[in-house]
Amino acid sequence: MGKSLYETLEVSEGASAEEIKKSYRRLARKYHPDLNKGKEAEEKFKEINAAYEILSDSQKRAQYDRLGDSMFGGQNFGDFARARGGNFDDILSQIFGSGGYGFGGGFGNAFGGGFSGGFSPKMDLDIQVDIQIGFKEAVLGSKRKVQLSHDSFEIKIPAGVKEGEVLRARGRGHQQGGMRGDVLLKVHVLEDGEYTREGDDLIKSFDLPLKIALFGGKMEVQTLYKEVSLKIPPNTKNAQKFRLKELGVKNRKNNGMGDLYLKANVVLPHTDSMSAQCKQVLQEQLP
Secondary structure, three states, X not given: OOOHHHHHOOOOOOOOHHHHHHHHHHHHHHHOOOOOOOHHHHHHHHHHHHHHHHHOOHHHHHHHHHHHHHHHXXXXXXXXXXXXXXXXXXXHHHXXXXXXXXXXXXXXXXXXXXXXXXOOOOOOOOEEEEEXXXXXXXXXXXXXXXEOOOOEEEEEEOOOOOXXXXXXEOOOOOEEOOEEOOEEEEEEXXXXXXXXXXXXXXXXXXXXXXXXXXXXXXXXXEOOOOEEEEEEOOOOOOOOEEEEOOOOOEXXXXXOEOOEEEEEEEEOOOHHHOOHHHHHHHHHHOO
16 A cells, blocks of 8 residues: 655655654755746645645544555555646645545545535635745745635735744635635744844854954944944954844734844954964964
8 A cells, every 4th residue: 555645755654743844844945936946846845735734634644544545546646636637735625624526536435435526514614734934034024925726815924923823814715605714824934044043032143353353343244124333342252142132033922022142253364364473473472
């Protein structure tokens, strides 16, 4: 019995929830449409999200572990979904919701009977989607276009949004009669090579020439909000932090601002760039 969803996320069938999440985030970053513009990458990204939607849910995973790819008529999920137009979101809802469509040979056989056309009145009309956003988007806020199989819309990313937070797009879910569900977007924030976040505070390293570290001076440092002039006292040590108030992350509950901590990375000059006289003085005077 094939189990292609594990292959999609490049994990073993016995993988832990943490291993599945770690592999998902690595693959989602690799194939994210903002980072990889190819059409095949976009389809792969959708397939990865669909696989994670099932394997990250303990009940759905148990169901899939029991039935495997027989849920998809013996095909792997990617081929099965693409053969039906690539509507990953709808297909997941049809498999794991209370109702669905009668594709025949796959869904019906897997669940002990055929599906009737349309959604059951008891079916949850909400759609759950994982989205990845850049680190700076999460701090500053932005707008993001969301493309689903049945709809396309723009959503506002509020400044200060956190990893794992869920944003709601009202009235954008499945429709049945006069009812319309919502789209619930679970946020995953990509790591940044320049900043790290601790609660509402930000930390950023900046290069500090040895001369200024020893004798003091000023450094111009670019932050997410503006360029600041940082006064450096004499004898500044490596990794010493400078606190800039309210240049961190907005707290969405109280509207307060966190702080930015600039961490000094003292840059040592290469001795080959020094004059012989300078090197002699340093050798004689340094402890």
